[in-house]
Amino acid sequence: xxxxxxxxxxxxxxxxxxxxxxxxxxxxxxxxxxxxxxxxxxxxxxxxxxxxxxxxxxxxxxxxxxxxxxxxxxxxxxxxxxxxxxxxxxxxxxxxxxxxxxxxxxxxxxxxxxxxxxxxxxxxxxxxxxxxxxxxxxxxxxxxxxxxxxxxxxxxxxxxxxxxxxxxxxxxxxxxxxxxxxxxxxxxxxxxxxxxxxxxxxxxxxxxxxxxxxxxxxxxxxxxxxxxxxxxxxxxxxxxxxxxxxxxxxxxxxxxxxxxxxxxxxxxxxxxxxxxxxxxxxxxxxxxxxxxxxxxxxxxxxxxxxxxxxxxxxxxxxxxxxxxxxxxxxxxxxxxxxxxxxxxxxxxxxxxxxxxxxxxxxxxxxxxxxxxxxxxxxxxxxxxxxxxxxxxxxxxxxxxxxxxxxxxxxxxxxxxxxxxxxxxxxxxxxxxxxxxxxxxxxxxxxxxxxxxxxxxxxxxxxxxxxxxxxxxxxxxxxxxxxxxxxxxxxxxxxxxxxxxxxxxxxxxxxxxxxxxxxxxxxxxxxxxxxxxxxxxxxxxxxxxxxxxxxxxxxxxxxxxxxxxxxxxxxxxxxxxxxxxxxxxxxxxxxxxxxxxxxxxxxxxxxxxxxxxxxxxxxxxxxxxxxxxxxxxxxxxxx
Amino acid sequence: xxxxxxxxxxxxxxxxxxxxxxxxxxxxxxxxxxxxxxxxxxxxxxxxxxxxxxxxxxxxxxxxxxxxxxxxxxxxxxxxxxxxxxxxxxxxxxxxxxxxxxxxxxxxxxxxxxxxxxxxxxxxxxxxxxxxxxxxxxxxxxxxxxxxxxxxxxxxxxxxxxxxxxxxxxxxxxxxxxxxxxxxxxxxxxxxxxxxxxxxxxxxxxxxxxxxxxxxxxxxxxxxxxxxxxxxx
Numbered sequence: 001x002x003x004x005x006x007x008x009x010x011x012x013x014x015x016x017x018x019x020x021x022x023x024x025x026x027x028x029x030x031x032x033x034x035x036x037x038x039x040x041x042x043x044x045x046x047x048x049x050x051x052x053x054x055x056x057x058x059x060x061x062x063x064x065x066x067x068x069x070x071x072x073x074x075x076x077x078x079x080x081x082x083x084x085x086x087x088x089x090x091x092x093x094x095x096x097x098x099x100x101x102x103x104x105x106x107x108x109x110x111x112x113x114x115x116x117x118x119x120x121x122x123x124x125x126x127x128x129x130x131x132x133x134x135x136x137x138x139x140x141x142x143x144x145x146x147x148x149x150x151x152x153x154x155x156x157x158x159x160x161x162x163x164x165x166x167x168x169x170x171x172x173x174x175x176x177x178x179x180x181x182x183x184x185x186x187x188x189x190x191x192x193x194x195x196x197x198x199x200x201x202x203x204x205x206x207x208x209x210x211x212x213x214x215x216x217x218x219x220x221x222x223x224x225x226x227x228x229x230x231x232x233x234x235x236x237x238x239x240x241x242x243x244x245x246x247x248x249x250x251x252x253x254x255x256x257x258x259x260x261x262x263x264x265x266x267x268x269x270x271x272x273x274x275x276x277x278x279x280x281x282x283x284x285x286x287x288x289x290x291x292x293x294x295x296x297x298x299x300x301x302x303x304x305x306x307x308x309x310x311x312x313x314x315x316x317x318x319x320x321x322x323x324x325x326x327x328x329x330x331x332x333x334x335x336x337x338x339x340x341x342x343x344x345x346x347x348x349x350x351x352x353x354x355x356x357x358x359x360x361x362x363x364x365x366x367x368x369x370x371x372x373x374x375x376x377x378x379x380x381x382x383x384x385x386x387x388x389x390x391x392x393x394x395x396x397x398x399x400x401x402x403x404x405x406x407x408x409x410x411x412x413x414x415x416x417x418x419x420x421x422x423x424x425x426x427x428x429x430x431x432x433x434x435x436x437x438x439x440x441x442x443x444x445x446x447x448x449x450x451x452x453x454x455x456x457x458x459x460x461x462x463x464x465x466x467x468x469x470x471x472x473x474x475x476x477x478x479x480x481x482x483x484x485x486x487x488x489x490x491x492x493x494x495x496x497x498x499x500x501x502x503x504x505x506x507x508x509x510x511x512x513x514x515x516x517x518x519x520x521x522x523x524x525x526x527x528x529x530x531x532x533x534x535x536x537x538x539x540x541x542x543x544x545x546x547x548x549x550x551x552x553x554x555x556x557x558x559x560x561x562x563x564x565x566x567x568x569x570x571x572x573x574x575x576x577x578x579x580x581x582x583x584x585x586x587x588x589x590x591x592x593x594x595x596x597x598x599x600x601x602x603x604x605x606x607x608x609x610x611x612x613x614x615x616x617x618x619x620x621x622x623x624x625x626x627x628x629x630x631x632x633x634x635x636x637x638x
Numbered sequence: 639x640x641x642x643x644x645x646x647x648x649x650x651x652x653x654x655x656x657x658x659x660x661x662x663x664x665x666x667x668x669x670x671x672x673x674x675x676x677x678x679x680x681x682x683x684x685x686x687x688x689x690x691x692x693x694x695x696x697x698x699x700x701x702x703x704x705x706x707x708x709x710x711x712x713x714x715x716x717x718x719x720x721x722x723x724x725x726x727x728x729x730x731x732x733x734x735x736x737x738x739x740x741x742x743x744x745x746x747x748x749x750x751x752x753x754x755x756x757x758x759x760x761x762x763x764x765x766x767x768x769x770x771x772x773x774x775x776x777x778x779x780x781x782x783x784x785x786x787x788x789x790x791x792x793x794x795x796x797x798x799x800x801x802x803x804x805x806x807x808x809x810x811x812x813x814x815x816x817x818x819x820x821x822x823x824x825x826x827x828x829x830x831x832x833x834x835x836x837x838x839x840x841x842x843x844x845x846x847x848x849x850x851x852x853x854x855x856x857x858x859x860x861x862x863x864x865x866x867x868x869x870x871x
Contacts, residue, residue, distance in 0.1 A: 008714060011766070012736045013867055014773040015749050017781055018788045019809060020863040021854055022833060027863040039710065100717075436738040481736065484866075489810055489829075491817040493739060499816040 009477055016484050023488040031476040043081035044095070049088040050081070057098050060474070064122040066098065090117040097123065105132035111139040126431055133428075134420065170249035187305070190242055194301050197235040201295050204228055236272040239265065239298075261304060268298040326401075330367070333396055337363045337389045344382040351378070367393025437495070443479050444495050689722035691763040700764075701771035708767065715763055723760040726750050740814030748805060752788040774867065781864050782851045796844040802830045 020027070042058065044051040044066075061067040076083045084091070090109060094117065097103040105114065105128055118125055128136050164172075173183035204221030221228050243265045250256035271291040303309040316323075338359035345353040352375045353359045362375040366389050377386045486492050494502070691697065697708055716722070718732060726747065733746040753761050753769045772780050787793070791801045806826040813821060837845045837853045854860045 008718060008732050009736070010711075010714075010774075011770060012733065014770055017773050017864060017867060018749070018752075018785050020866075021782070021785050021850070021860055022806065022809065022829070023859075023863065024829075024832065026859045027866055030866055440739050478736065485737070485809075485812060489813055489825075491810075491813055491819060491821060491825075493813065494816040494818045496816055499818070502818060503820075 009474060009481075013477060013481050016481060019484065019488040023484075024490065025487045027487055028480065028483045031473070031480050043079075044091075045076070045079070045081045045083045046086055046088045046091045047084070049091075051091070051095055053095065053098065060098060060101075061123075062475075066094075066121060068122075070122075086120060087113065087117060090114055094118070094121050094123065097127075102129040103127050103132075104129060105136040107135060111136070111143050115140075130428065133424065137424070167249050168251075170245065171251060174246055174249060186242075190238065191302070191305050193235050193238045194298055194305075196231065197239075197295075197298050200228060200231050200235070201292075201298075232272060235298075236269050239269045239301075243269070261301075264297055264300045264303075267294055268301060271295050329396060333367065333392065334360055334363045337367070337385070337392075340385050341377065341382060341389070344385050345377055345379055348378045348382070353377075353382075363389060366390045368397065369393060440493065441495055442475065443482050444493060446479055447483075447493075689762050691722070697764065697767060701767050702775035703767065703771060711767060711770070712763060715766060723762045724766070725760050729761065737812045737814075739816065740812040742812045744804075744808035744811055748788060748791065748808060751791070752784070778855070778861065778864055779851065782854050783847065786847050786850050796846060797850070798844050799830060799834060802833060802845075803827060806830050806833075 040055050041052050042055050044053070058066045058071075065071055071082055074082045074084055090106075090113065093104055093106060093114075103123065103125075115125065125136065172179055173186070177183045177187035205219050207217040208220040208223045209217065243262070246262070246265075247253060247256060256262055271294050274291055303313065338356050341362060342353050342356045342359045345351045345359075353362065358375075362377075365372050365375075366386060369390065371390075377383050482493065691712070694705055694708060697703075698705055701708070703711070718724075719728060724732075729750045730743045730746040733749065734742045736742070750761065751757075753765055755765055755768070769784075772784050776784070786797065789797045789802060789805050791804060803826060806829050810821060810826050810829075815821075834843075834845065836857075837849055839849050839853070854864075
């Protein structure tokens with residue numbers, strides 16, 4: 001429960017008067033207000049700066065230093081104040097946390113000093129409000145990385161390497177080349193060889209002049225075959241070794257093999273090996289030439305060396321939808337204009353616009369304002385449509401491009417922020433859930449431990465004697481409120497595991513063992529709590545207990561609807577039960593009235609044993625039996 | 639010659655400038671470019687509604703609280719609602735914090751309507767304190783009247799079964815899912831039936847305020863529980 005709303009607790013308790021006329025059981029006693037003295041001011045002297053606040057404010061968070069009795073250790077008798085020898089600037093934030101319930105992180109403070117103060121005052125940093133949490137986490141991570149770097153360099157300086165396996169060192173060397181000199185050397189060598197390989201591929205195709213025994217210009221690759229082959233082999237050797245080393249060092253080989261970079265590596269070196277295997281077979285030399293094209297993929301290996309390339313690839317990926325839209329609208333425009341031009345130029349002689357696909361080329365060249373001039377319209381209509389085409393091309397291309405460019409940067413930044421928020425959202429929801437279940441669990445725990453009230457209610461004189469209940473006055477009052485709600489509705493709070501367990505047990509129908517305590521508590525509550533009601537329904541209690549006892553032997557049924565009257569059309573087990581208990585219930589049933597119970601017997605028992613399980617409302621149902629018309633007594637199985 | 643060239647160049651420069659300005663205006667019109675830097679403030683609407691309660695003496699005269707109690711109440715109120723009034727959303731949020739396991743929003747809605755006596759959609763400190771004065775320091779009659787007012791959703795003086803069913807469902811909603819025994823759909827209805835059995839003396843399907851007060855005063859349990867919360871403040 002947040003601190004601020006503790007002030008509204010009296011209101012919530014007062015509003016509980018609305019439940020009173022509705023409740024059937026008397027309410028538990030209110031917790032004793034023994035310490036109902038006037039609220040007092042406390043003085044907190046932090047290194048000379050005095051802060052004052054109400055005592056209640058501090059008690060909102062009883063598990064911190066200021067909210068618990070731990071602060072008595074710092075009480076200074078002579079000046080009647082609490083003295084702390086800590087930083088007063090950071091203490092301001094700590095005190096505001098008590099006042100407002102939200103902890104803020106001031107940006108100008110050092111993160112480790114702040115953490116120390118929080119630890120001293122017993123406040124966990126996870127409750128920092130959302131407004132400051134991102135900043136806090138960033139600074140903390142930065143600090144941690146710096147500390148890690150420091151410790152690493154320290155270790156290296158001392159020659160005291162942390163015990164890491166060879167594999168882990170290698171992987172770290174590959175991922176962060178700056179960690180060791182060897183890694184750096186490796187990084188530069190591979191970069192150099194990538195560059196060499198790419199340049200080789202390019203130079204291979206340059207004509208080198210007329211060779212001694214040839215008549216025409218040969219590309220260099222065919223003149224100096226051996227040299228280029230050696231260069232190629234050397235590069236591929238290096239790449240293969242690098243790939244194998246990475247594969248060996250990867251912590252998860254399967255994941256590594258599926259990553260983009262490893263696929264690029266493989267594609268870069270495969271053509272060479274395939275070429276080795278296939279030698280000079282003329283049939284497949286066409287395909288072999290195509291394979292050579294893949295050698296250009298080696299240039300993508302540079303993305304390991306360049307952060308910018310990676311970012312570009314990522315942004316292209318994330319803007320795929322915008323690019324797709326641009327492409328789609330362009331295609332539409334191209335088709336429209338190509339059709340129009342084709343039909344416009346159909347009439348002219350020696351027209352280059354032989355078909356619509358042939359006109360595509362003209363349209364694309366015109367719309368992108370290239371204007372090669374290899375296809376030009378000759379008719380007047382063709383020229384008119386041609387000019388419209390070029391104008392609209394400018395518009396169609398020029399307008400979305402700035403939008404896409406701004407989208408790039410917006411989406412890129414947003415992605416960064418969204419990733420951060422997503423990572424924090426899970427943590428935030430977990431925190432909220434923990435706080436919620438913490439509250440609920442606190443209440444359930446107190447119920448189990450304190451074993452409230454049945455005993456205490458019978459001895460009203462002991463109201464003032466407090467058994468040492470844990471928790472502040474606020475917590476006690478809150479629990480009293482929840483207890484009143486339980487009494488009003490005649491149901492109890494459970495926490496999730498116990499609930500699941502009950503459902504499971506119900507479905508397995510281990511009747512006697514698990515539910516006998518509840519039955520006893522039922523009768524217990526029936527006797528003490530609802531004393532008046534038990535008088536009223538004394539005629540019914542034996543019936544219900546008897547049928548309950550009967551039911552224990554009926555393992556397969558969950559809810560029985562005992563009706564006075566026909567309805568033997570259900571399955572045999574039910575009807576048998578009807579027969580059995582009708583004898584017992586005949587005292588109460590008068591007319592054969594089949595009321596709404598029929599509707600509420602939905603399905604055969606096999607399907608929903610859990611749903612109807614444990615619907616024990618003998619209290620309410622039996623009071624309804626009190627008067628005239630015969631109704632249905634719902635007795636649930638145990 | 640030269641002047642003609644310069645003139646034409648000058649005209650060209652002017653033409654270019656005009657075209658650039660026109661295209662910028664066009665972009666601004668289309669919303670692609672935003673010139674004004676303070677457009678963010680237009681979007682934010684500051685909630686400038688602020689309400690100050692009447693003086694302490696007047697409130698003391700109208701309610702049955704002492705000055706100190708009013709001070710404590712106001713401090714808590716202002717902490718949570720600095721603007722001085724609570725609207726329904728805030729009210730629901732605050733009330734929901736007390737019942738983490740269930741959904742308290744429906745009951746909070748009814749409660750809000752019960753406190754908002756002038757039905758203006760917000761609860762000021764005066765409304766708050768007047769309501770609390772009835773609940774905590776009022777006579778039994780007053781408290782019962784307040785409870786009846788809570789149940790009477792449309793404030794027509796009669797509590798029908800449907801209204802009671804709504805209230806009952808909202809109370810059961812606050813329990814949440816994890817209860818023992820498991821909450822069934824008929825439970826609220828059964829509860830309403832019991833209630834009407836007790837309260838509706840002439841069996842006309844509605845409960846009037848006299849029947850209500852009459853029955854409650856005869857019921858020991860209810861009387862006892864009404865006095866439970868006397869000493870909250």
